Amino acid sequence: MMKTIEITESVYDRLATKITGFGDTPSLVIERLLNDVEGASVKPGLIFHPENESKFKELLLRDKVAEVAIYKKNGEIEVLVWNASKLKESSNIKANIWSGYLRNWEGKGIIKAEFTIYARPVDDFRDHKFFDLCKAVSPLINVPYKNLIEYDFEHTIEERDGENVLEIQFSDGQNFDLFENNEYFESSTKRITVPQHCLNYPL
Template sequence: MDITVSEATYNRLAALASGFETPEAVINRLIDANEIGQTKKPELLFNPANEDEFKQALLVSKQARVELFRQDGTSEEGIWKVRTLSEQSSVRANLWSGYLRNWKDKGIVRAVFTVLPA
């Protein structure tokens, strides 16, 4: 699906970008910032997108890049160094009890996890 915007709107959007952020990333960040009354858990996105494939790649690599997006429109990146994940472990349970602990207090609305090469 494509969305067409005027050049003026595109320029306004570009002015809100941080670094090499794509237009879609800027729009998602702005939507996140405007959500009111955060009552649901953050959206979790994995790369590879299939969670089983993500887990298998993570078991080999033992680390993933993390992008956290907050309700106030800010974001941060970090590295998740996996130490205790096993074949029997739940990726999501590890995230909720570890990297995403206190997500509500931190205002996290979305998190993107990308497996790094081994």
């Protein structure tokens, strides 16, 4: 049964800063804060995209790859690529997750994990190369793919010292909180610079 409580706008704004991404709510934030105070351990929530776990498994078996976004207590997000080439129809998805990506979740401070099948939305202004680029850059900069493809940016490739370098220039007026403390992101210019040797993607 849901209850309604009243809080000041300033307290609500503080709660909003603790939200870790899609699917998180002020209620879940309060629960995490209470658990910290009480010293209780709550297993991380698992979120699948698509939401239906059976459909997610079906697509994972088809594509043999998915994105994993790990959210931590300290606000960090770690983006990984799930290579599921050895996954079988008989495999237990959640057992794989708990024994793999969420092993020692308490020690790592993990509070939530999202598992996403890479999708290419219908977009008349962006070709498949744009989505392939986002897919490759996402785990390097620890920004989930589904968030990165929503940003407005242009990219160029330049040769420097005999190596290709990728530059992603974001448009002004966007929220860059996800890029905070990212070594590849220059906040003053709203630009990401990545040399070829750091990127598992041909430039």
